[in-house]
Amino acid sequence: MNWLDHFVWVIFPYLCVAVFVVGHIFRFRYDQFHWTAKSSEFIEKKQLMVGSLLFHIGILPVIMGHIAGLGIPKEWMESMGVNEHVYHIGAVYIGGLFGVITLAGMLLLTTRRLTKRTIRQLSTTSDLIVNVMLLFIVFMGVFSTLVTTNVQPEFDYRETISVWFRNLFLFQPDASLMSEVPLSFKMHVVAGFLIFAFWPFSRLVHVWSVPLNYVRRSYILYRKHRQQSVRR
Structure with missing residues (x-):
């Protein structure tokens, strides 16, 4: 194991998590005014609606699959x-399906932000970086699931990546577990940690802004004002 492997698979993940935590604390304390997603719906709605719907339909099962x-x-x-065959069907076919749905949604959202002039002008540099990074992460995840696992069927990420990942929480990371991991999986993992480090400084912080106060908020009543006619 060389120094680069040690840095990427031992030091780098902890650096990203530290930046993720400290960055959120700093952003919440000193930059709450910009804690927003800055919606561009008023500029273009149709492509945003379709892309956002596909992305959110796909990303939730994908996240659950990663957790499992x-x-x-x-x-x-x-x-x-749940034997190897059953798990393989769920991970490759079901997970691959939702991955493709997520990828389609992210592709629409990224294309919209990059090609619509007014939306691109409204976007900050971090907005563009987030879209491109998410597109890359989702693409590499789908590629790894549907292509790499078929080209290298002998590779089992549950015996390498999963063990390495769980050991991070035990503060016993073993970089050697990642030595034989295919490149596509490595790129997916590194990009995933990288976006966690970038998260606090981007529009992604709006994920934590769940409007729970709306549950107990009173309804707003709108009444039509009728102008009375004046008799002469």
Whole structure:
């Protein structure tokens, strides 16, 4: 294991998590005014609606799949009756389907932001970077799932990436587990940690702004004003 592997698979993940936490604290304390997604719906609505719908439909199952694949050991899955064949079907076909849906939505949203002149002028540099990074991450995830796993069927990320990932939380990361991981998976993992580091300084912070106060907020009543005619 060389110094680069040690940095990428041991030091870099912790740096990204540290920036993620400290950056959010700093942003919340000193820059709440810009804690917003700055909607561009008033400029173009149709492509935004379709792209956003596809992205959000796909990303939730994808996140759940990552939690299951990375967080639950392979042995636990098998003890619950989920053997290798069943897991492969769920990860590749079901996960791949939602990954493609997420990719389609992200492609629409990124194309919209880059090609619509008024939207591009409204966007900040961080907005453009976030869109491109998310598109790249989703693309590499779909490519790894649908292409790499078929080209290299002997590779099992649950015995390498998943073990390495869980060991990060135990503060016992083993960089050697990532040595034989295909390049596409490595790029997906590195880009994923990188966007976590970039998260606090971008529009992604709006994810945490859940409007829970609307649940107990009173309804706003609108009444039509009728102008009374004046008799002469």
